[in-house]
Amino acid sequence: MIRNKGALVTSIILLGICMCLFFPFPNYQMVNARVSFMSFPILTDEGYVLLGLLGSALFILALIFLVKGLKKFHLLSMGVVLITFALLPILLMTIYQETFARGIMAISYTENGECQFDVVSKDVLQGECHLELQNRSNEAVSFELEFLDDHLTDNGQRIASLMNVAGPYYVKIEPNRKKFIHIKELLDLSDVPNHIQGGGSSFIHIKIIDGETARIL
Structure with missing residues (x-):
């Protein structure tokens, strides 16, 4: 052979x-x-x-x-x-x-998240995001969560990262548990130029931060 x-x-x-x-x-x-x-x-x-x-x-x-x-x-x-x-x-x-990882190194993304943005007024959107994370370690893990864009739209507009206007968001996941995270916020985008006028984003990516350590999921 x-x-x-x-x-x-x-x-x-x-x-x-x-x-x-x-x-x-x-x-x-x-x-x-x-x-x-x-x-x-x-x-x-x-x-x-x-x-x-x-x-x-x-x-x-x-x-x-x-x-x-x-x-x-x-x-x-x-x-x-x-x-x-x-x-x-x-x-x-x-x-x-599931063996050696500790802290945010033991966090995995178990479901592709999605965000939806609805118009409230000219510069105000209601942003709502859903995602699920899993802590695979035997210790509780706490971290700060930020939203990332895969890439900017063709005209340079941000989408999922607009949720950071109302952040930061803090999450704690118990040992060996999955956690469904639902975030719903009113976003004042008066200081954000060229923002979207509603819409949605799927397969979103996030950054989780614990002190000086950060990961992109």
Whole structure:
């Protein structure tokens, strides 16, 4: 089955490097990504991501070496690699959080959150957000929560981050518990230029902060 052992080993090494480049812990790496490939952000609001381009090239090169290293089952092998590359980081992250992680390192995002903004008056919106977080450790964890935008809209308007106008928000999650978080606030946006006039945002991202330590989920 193995045609070229050196090519196969090279493929495994390159895949390991690719996984380390943008490992989704402690921070989610795809915030602000407009264009992505696998787990690599290619284009963000700031422009092209050279490391993401490098990771994409290495990943493709790893697949080429994989095909060269095997005599047959090329498509099956590439399918296994793609699934493993997608699932293994999540598995490793979960194992770490449920064993050694403490504080905000043990917090995971269990449901994709969403925010809705309704117009109250010219410069006042009612913002309402829902999300669910899980504390995987055996100790209670407290932290400050901020809302982030994936990327600004084409005309530069903020969406989810508008909730920070009424912040900061403080959250405490008991040991080994999930917590559904519902935040509803009136947002005075008179000092926020070019704000949205209502609408919603799903798959929102957040920053959790504990002293000098912060994570993006």
